[in-house]
Amino acid sequence: MSASGGPRRRRAIALAVLALALVALGVLAYLYLTRKTWWEIALEPAPASCRCVAFRLDDIQDFFTREAQVDLIRIFQEENVPLTMAVIGGALHDDRELIGFLQTATPAGIEAANHGWVHSDHTALTGREQRDSIVRTNDRIRALLGVETRTFVPPENPFNDQTLSIMKEFGLTHLSGSVFLKADQPPFPLKNGDMIFHFPQTAFVSDVDTPTGLWRVVPNEQSLEMIRDSMEQYGFAVVVMHPVAYYDRTEAGYVYHRALLEPLRELVREVKREFKVVRIDEIDRQGWVPRDVPRTLRLREHAVSWRGSATRFASSAEVAVEVRGERLVLERRGGAWGTPFLLLLPAAITPGAPTILAAGERLPTLQWLNPDSATWIVYADPPTWARSLQVLPQGAPPPGG
Secondary structure, three states: OOOOHHHHHHHHHHHHHHHHHHHHHHHHHHHHHOOOOEEEEEOOOOOOOOOEEEEEEEEEOOOOOHHHHHHHHHHHHHOOOOEEEEEOHHHOOOOHHHHHHHHHHHHHOEEEEEOOOOOOOHHHOOHHHHHHHHHHHHHHHHHHHOOOOOEEOOOOOOOOHHHHHHHHHOOOOEEOOEOOOOOOOOOOOOOOOOOOEEOOEOEEOEEEEOOOOEEEEOOHHHHHHHHHHHHHHHOEEEEEEOHHHHEEEEOOEEEEOHHHHHHHHHHHHHHHHHOEEEOHHHHHHOOOOOOOOOOEEEOOOEEEEEOOEEEEEOOOOOEEEEEEOOEEEEEEOOOOOOOOEEEEEOOOOOOOOOEEEEOOOOOOOOOOOOOOOOOOEEEEOOOHHHHHOEEOOOOOOOOOO
């Protein structure tokens, strides 16, 4: 071998080492540039229907139709079935017999809903009048029945943006109007960014002839057909009852016909066999995701608080959240989000207190994803106090501020 062979070999080795170094650097650069910018969290599959029915008894009030009110509620008690009763606040104060009965009913699975202070169209009221009606009725229900109400049943069913704003202000989370007269239009249950669950009347057991004001009880087959249609279309059903439907109006006054109630008992039994019966404020907690609920969300600016102080994080849409099949995918679109991080799901998405879930944990069934209003927080490398975080409304002042 020539003397020049050694230097050539060394140069070849050096070039090979340099090539390997360049390859390694290239690999490292590739890994850096393509570093993981997304995480997935497993979701449990959720049905598009809760297969649940809520019965709503309207117009709870003193004296007038008292017999029917009591008998209707007793049917649900005897059948061990939940019920939502809508209380007219200004009309329930003097009938001690009725009030005493209701006081025993509310601890036993009967939901007391707010039906306004007077039974009149609230969209015809000013904002101050609506606020007064809703607040006074909340106070009356609390004073007489010892419960807090979460559901507002608008008298005559219509509502407006002022209604929704006042509901949010005073902690009412569920609205039950109607898909019929003065209709609440789909999509349900969350819409327009108002964070109110809309569960309107979709079926009934009696109806009124508007020109004459006369009521009639409809056949059970008709009510069942409406319930099944509602389940197919909306994923839930709300069946409305009116005590006055079981009376005849005569020149001498209203005459009660208790026998007209018996078909209702059979209807309740049939519904109980076919579906789950719940209160209106429980419909959203049945582990289902309606077909019309949006499935994508981007982070927005939000406020969080802990230990009595507050701070604000601007998300700048740095993380996108999307449901893909049975996976919740968080994708980084900018910024330096590391791991571990926390995903905070407010009560409107997972009912109950805002839930904090670490990446990689199995989520409960995803619910109520509304991109116009829900606040999601992804916090990188959370400190030990992170589990005391509370989600504040958009634009809310700091606690105590």
